[in-house]
Amino acid sequence: DQQVKQNSPSLSVQEGRISILNCDYTNSMFDYFLWYKKYPAEGPTFLISISSIKDKNEDGRFTVFLNKSAKHLSLHIVPSQPGDSAVYFCAATFGGKLIFGQGTELSVKP
Amino acid sequence: DAGVIQSPRHEVTEMGQEVTLRCKPISGHNSLFWYRQTMMRGLELLIYFNNNVPIDDSGMPEDRFSAKMPNASFSTLKIQPSEPRDSAVYFCASSLPAYQETQYFGPGTRLLVL
Numbered sequence: 033d034q035q036v037k038q039n040s041p042s043l044s045v046q047e048g049r050i051s052i053l054n055c056d057y058t059n060s061m062f063d064y065f066l067w068y069k070k071y072p073a074e075g076p077t078f079l080i081s082i083s084s085i086k087d088k089n090e091d092g093r094f095t096v097f098l099n100k101s102a103k104h105l106s107l108h109i110v111p112s113q114p115g116d117s118a119v120y121f122c123a124a125t126f127g128g129k130l131i132f133g134q135g136t137e138l139s140v141k142p
Numbered sequence: 143d144a145g146v147i148q149s150p151r152h153e154v155t156e157m158g159q160e161v162t163l164r165c166k167p168i169s170g171h172n173s174l175f176w177y178r179q180t181m182m183r184g185l186e187l188l189i190y191f192n193n194n195v196p197i198d199d200s201g202m203p204e205d206r207f208s209a210k211m212p213n214a215s216f217s218t219l220k221i222q223p224s225e226p227r228d229s230a231v232y233f234c235a236s237s238l239p240a241y242q243e244t245q246y247f248g249p250g251t252r253l254l255v256l
Contacts, residue, residue: 061190064243075146075233076185116237121185129198130175134184 038133055122146248168238
């Protein structure tokens with residue numbers, strides 16, 4: 033039973049354009065949402081987060097949007113850079129634990 | 143700051159052998175997490191500790207898996223006996239208790255059981 037879902041396993045974007053990564057969840061009790069970024073042969077690293085009481089959080093080129101009624105969040109990267117190419121994991125917190133989605137592999141082409 | 147340290151980085155073993163994975167969390171972090179990443183199931187939490195005490199081990203797949211944290215700077219994840227379906231990348235992560243949503247991951251141990 034996948035409580036956090038990333039339905040797109042991969043995404044390819046041109047450098048300079050916007051990357052939009054999507055995530056859906058099923059548990060309305062989740063209180064915090066996060067995005068992690070993972071390069072090959074490395075562990076995931078924290079990127080950005082949003083509390084369930086907010087609908088937007090911005091950090092430089094990265095913005096996370098939360099739509100609680102739709103149980104949907106998205107990560108926008110503007111402008112996309114080749115160094116952004118990585119696997120992005122959506123995660124939610126519940127009971128002190130992080131529950132991760134399956135990940136979306138982003139490829140930013142020069 | 144050395145970050146979370148895991149050893150070994152790669153492990154190849156034969157079915158039935160015991161495997162021990164090691165983790166040193168970031169100094170001062172009181173929460174420690176073990177994850178497993180596979181193609182089929184993605185990144186799943188196996189067990190986590192607060193102040194060296196196991197809090198939730200509901201993700202541990204079966205009795206062949208065990209984890210210990212004898213002190214604040216060391217944890218092990220043991221598989222005995224190992225099976226080919228245990229092949230995966232195992233990550234250790236640590237965090238401050240008040241900020242468990244922001245976890246710092248180690249580089250992972252890539253385990254292959256033949």
